[in-house]
Amino acid sequence: MEFMKLLVVDDEALVRQGICQGINWPEYGLKVVGPAADGLEALEIIRQEKPDIALVDIRMPGMDGLELLKRIKELDSGIKVLILSAYDDFTYAQAAVKLGAFDYLLKPVEREELIEAVLKAKGVRREEREKLKEEERLKALLSQSLPVLREKFWEELLRENSLSEEAIKEKAVFLGLELDTSTGYWGCLLVELENLRPEAGEEEKQLSLLKLTQALGEFFKARGIRAYILTQPNYRAAVLVKVAEGEEREWEEVAFNLHEFLLSAGHEVSAGVGSLVRLNKLYRSRKQAEEALGYRFYLGRNSIIFIKDVEPPQEDFYPDVYEREEELLPLIKRGERERALKLLQEIFAEIKRAKVAIPAVKWWVFHIISLLARALYELGEPPDTLWGQRDIWQELESKRALEEVEEWVKELLSLFLDYLEWKKGNKNKWILGKIYEAVEKRYGEADFNLQSLARELYFTPNYLSFLFKHLTGENFTDYLTRFRIEKAKLLLKDPRLKIYDVASKVGYTDAKYFSKIFKKVTGLTPAEYRDIA
Known part of the structure; x- marks a missing residue:
């Protein structure tokens, strides 16, 4: 139990003794400090002990009860002061209440009345202490929250209809x-x-x-x-x-x-x-x-x-941009790559010069992509043939600069034109031969893949993947993996080669990953295959 402190201040020794010893204050959760025989002595005890409740005689030599009450009020200590007086004088009582006395008790005070008054003061004091603790806790939380509150303050200033x-x-x-x-x-x-x-x-x-x-x-x-x-x-x-x-x-x-x-x-x-x-x-x-x-x-x-x-952007295209678009579409359909890409570049230069509004630019670009998709349908192919699972609209939305949009449109247009050339059938066998030749030559390089092959042959990865699958019925990555594993089988017959040596020679830098792929393709680990071979 947490005890509150009780101070008794009276110039009569018998009264002090009677109050301090005549009642079992610890039984009521109170610890007696002092006592004091006058106001000056009481002030010293208050500064040292910081009592919660004080029983103060109103008439004492030197500093009387009212003067002590005034000093206590100045200290702002929260002490609950109960005045003890032998005089039933309204003027005294009025002065005591004005100075903040909690209660005014007449001597001789009955034991039960005194205990009741002190316990009432104790209850009020406890509530005040709990409230003070809660305020201190909230202040601590507020102090911790100040960085967040400051940021909210600035955010509020950045919104319209701001603060006065x-x-x-x-x-x-x-x-x-x-x-x-x-x-x-x-x-x-x-x-x-x-x-x-x-x-x-x-x-x-x-x-x-x-x-x-x-x-x-x-x-x-x-x-x-x-x-x-x-x-x-x-x-x-x-x-x-x-x-x-x-x-x-x-x-x-x-x-x-x-x-x-x-x-x-x-x-x-x-x-x-x-x-x-x-x-x-x-x-x-x-x-x-x-x-x-x-x-x-x-x-x-x-x-x-x-x-x-900043200059205000044009909300729409100039008429001549639409006219250039009408020139562009026939070039695309005829597969005239060089002229189509050159004209596209000129259109984007006009867009940049005119500062066409961004939404209008993206709408026009999506319109062009839609025309390419329709052209694919007319050729009997869905757009997924070239674009796979790509989210074209999301890709366009992610572009932050006009030059990025231009490069992106050129990539899609080149992919479409690659497809047209393939459709004509002029390069099929030559391209497939180049792919097989490159695989035979570079399968042992760890960085050899579809992307590096596409760069070597000047095609986009999507188009090359589509073309290989169309001509062979097999994904390029699957073919390359199978080719490497077949080469690995031959190497595993040489007992002088470690497993990691074999992996490195067929393009795998991680021996564990190589073993995993080998087992997936053959059903055996490299070691198991070597034992059988």
Whole structure:
């Protein structure tokens, strides 16, 4: 049991003794401290023992009960003071209550009445202590949550219908942020990672974002610039910087230097830079930064774009783009590769020059891909013949720059034109012969696969895979594996060769993986096959 402390203050020794010893206070969860014969002695005990409850005589020499009560109130200690008085005087009682006395008891006080009054004070004191503990616990939690609350505060400033200046000041003080809302300007710079692999997992992407925010922090810390950095959706970071009035040009210099620093540190990023605004209008700069970052579509990756340099995009194509499209389709259908690719390049150059809006560009590209798909159907083949399980629309949506879209469309167009050439039947036997020749020559190379073969023969992997399957009825990868295992069988007949030597000679760097593939194809491990052979 946790005991509360009880202090008895009375100038009469018999009274002190009677109260302290005449009642078994530990039985009620109370420990007697002191006692004290006057107010000054009581104050010293209060400072040392910090009692919870005090029984105080109102009339004492030196410092009386009312003066002691006044001093206790000044200490703000939470002590519950019960006044003991031999005078049934309303003026005394009124003064005691005004000074914060918990109760006013008349001498001689009955034992049960005294115990009841003290226990009542104890109950109130316990509730106050529990409430104080809860407040302290909540304050500790609040202190731990301050970084999150500060980030929410900045996020709120980045949303439209933002806070008033008065609300900003109030919240900033609460969060311990030194913000002067009456002077200077604020700008938002939005940084986006460019080198995230599409197949990367969430952990890898978040780790890349964390490295970026750390680099941003290092940049500003090294230059003594106060900046606030927030992570944003789509693996972006928002940088908020204050610029003093009259030093607006410094904002552009900071942005340029930051972008150069990030690129030199190996971070592939593009950045959009908003204009300078007052703090309560920071959401405007954030919106402008996002708009500027979108302009990267025309300038390419690893760009820095200022909103002041952004021209409004054209909402649609110029008529001559549609006319060029009408020229393109016949060239594609006739299989005129060189002319078709050249015309496609000219169309994209016009799109870039005219700054056609991104949605319009992607719609037009998807329209072209749809026409290629329809042409395949007309040739009696579904689009999956060339594209397999690729999500064409998702691939298009993932392109962040116009030059990437152009290269991607050229790849699909080349795949289609490769198919047309195959359909004519001019190269079938020659290509198949080249494939067999390459396998015979390079099967022992660990990095020899469909992709490297396609590069060697100047075809796309998808087309080469389709062609081989169409001509032989077998997947190229299966054929290469079977070929390597047949060569391995011959090598295993030589007892001087270790299993890992055989694996290495047929293109496998991992002997365990080789053994697994060997058993999958033959039903035997290499060692078992060697014993039989």
